[in-house]
Amino acid sequence: MRIVIVFNHPYEGSFCNAILQAVTKGLEEADHEVDLMHLDNEKFNPAMSQADLKAFVAHKPIDPQVIDYTERLKKADHFIFIFPIWWDIMPATTKGFIDRVLSPGVVYDHHPRGFGLVPLLKNLKSITVITTMNKPKWLYSLLIGNLIRKVMLKSVFGTMGYKKLQWISFTSVKSVSQEKRVKWLKNLETRFANFN
Template sequence: MRIAIVFNHPYKGSYCSAILDSVKSGLEKGGHEIDIMHLDNDGFNPVMTADDLLAFRNKKAIDPQASEYVQRIKTADHLVLIFPIWWELMPALMKGFIDKVIFPGELYDYTKSGLGMVSLMDNIKSTTIITTMNTPSIMYKLIFGDAIKKALITGTFKKTGCKNVKWLSLNMVKASSKAKREKWLKQIENRFATV
């Protein structure tokens, strides 16, 4: 299978980078083709300009990097997003990726009534979102409203018709032991070896 990975973390020594390495290692063991869209290294511009908004209305992305990402997603069988949760949400580059790449007419469209959406990503059989945060899981859900689940999983992927969306949330990363972090990495590697 061809796996498209969208990665966002500016620091090469981050735990997210270690997760990316584990995902790649697992996929390589499984014999999969890997396509990494590293938003930081690619210099992706997350800003939605007036021209981008007009393109959104016209259902045709105009940002060259966003258009390239669209084409790469259209050739993938599985989509993986890896990013940290900062201030209860995704970093700016990942938000910009959602705004400028998950585009009408490109990766989804509207139903005839205009009230619903349909996926144009029929090639994508499943999506996995992997996040890190230092907030306890129960606090994230009860106090901060489970923002990623509501905004990204339900409000973006499921809303646009994607199926089989899974979220792997790694919580309390800074407070966890080295052994626990290494265990998580091994579990992730094993998970992706059998995708």
């Protein structure tokens, strides 16, 4: 399968980067084709310009990088998003990717009856979101309300009509032991080495 990984973390020594390496290694062990969109290294601009918005409304992207990303998304069987949770939500660059790249006419369209959206990526079988945060799981769930589940799974991809959605959440990352982090990474590698 062709797997597109959308990665967002500016620090190479981050746990997110270790996750990226583990996931990629597992996928490559299973002979999947990995297409990495490293938003930080590729200097993706998350800000929607006036010209971008006009292109968004017209369903015709004009930014060469956005066009490149959309063409690659069309060929994907699976998406994997990897990013940290900052202030209880995704970083601005990931949000900008959603705003500027996951656009109508490419990823979804409006239902012909005028209500709701329909998915356009016919090859896309499933989507996985992998996040890290320093809050404990219970605190994020109880006080904040699992915003990633609400935004990424229910609001963005659920509204677009995509069905097989999964969120893998690593919490209390700074406070857990190194042994536990290593175990998480090994489990991820195994999980994606068996991915189909």
